[in-house]
Amino acid sequence: MTNFSLQDLEAIIATRATSGDASSWTATLVGSGINKAAEKLGEEAVETVIAAIAEDSTKTRDEAADLLFHLLVVLHMKEVSVGDVMDELERRTGQSGITEKASRGG
Ligand SMILES: N=c1c2ncn([C@@H]3O[C@H](COP(=O)(O)OP(=O)(O)OP(=O)(O)O)[C@@H](O)[C@H]3O)c2ncn1[C@@H]1O[C@H](COP(=O)(O)O)[C@@H](O)[C@H]1O
Numbered sequence: 001m002t003n004f005s006l007q008d009l010e011a012i013i014a015t016r017a018t019s020g021d022a023s024s025w026t027a028t029l030v031g032s033g034i035n036k037a038a039e040k041l042g043e044e045a046v047e048t049v050i051a052a053i054a055e056d057s058t059k060t061r062d063e064a065a066d067l068l069f070h071l072l073v074v075l076h077m078k079e080v081s082v083g084d085v086m087d088e089l090e091r092r093t094g095q096s097g098i099t100e101k102a103s104r105g106g
Contacts, residue, residue, distance in 0.1 A: 006072065006082045013069075013076050026073060034077050041070040 016026035029037050048063040055063075072082070 006068070009069065010072055010076070010082045013072050017073075017076060029070075029073050030077060034074070037070070037074050037077055041067075041074050044070045 013026050016024045017030040019027050021027055029040065044063065044067040048060065048067045051060040051063040075082070075085070
């Protein structure tokens with residue numbers, strides 16, 4: 001498995017968003033505004049749902065990659081970092097007590 005992380009992609013998106021490169025999909029999406037970017041995120045979510053229901057694992061993986069990319073673009077535009085989201089996910093594990101059990105190997 002690759003070491004490429006969501007934080008790596010987040011950093012690429014931050015760089016490309018302000019690149020001014022007309023060939024950059026990231027710059028195009030960010031330049032089109034939050035309504036358009038969020039609409040695109042919704043489309044990718046629907047395509048992922050359809051793939052999960054009606055397509056094979058490879059198609060589902062590909063749509064999930066599109067979904068995560070477009071989610072990170074929207075998070076960038078809303079100034080929410082991947083770290084912020086992970087902090088919230090970690091906080092939720094604390095609520096359920098799973099973290100404590102996992103650290104005990106239970
Ligand atoms: N991970 C992605 C990524 N995933 C999807 N996309 C683009 O998202 C766009 C829209 O995807 P769609 O699924 O809607 O595809 P479509 O061509 O419109 O066709 P349909 O499938 O909808 O029929 C396409 O142009 C894809 O190339 C991405 N564009 C960029 N990245 C990453 O961002 C980096 C910078 O890219 P640029 O900003 O383009 O330089 C790249 O090196 C990648 O790491």
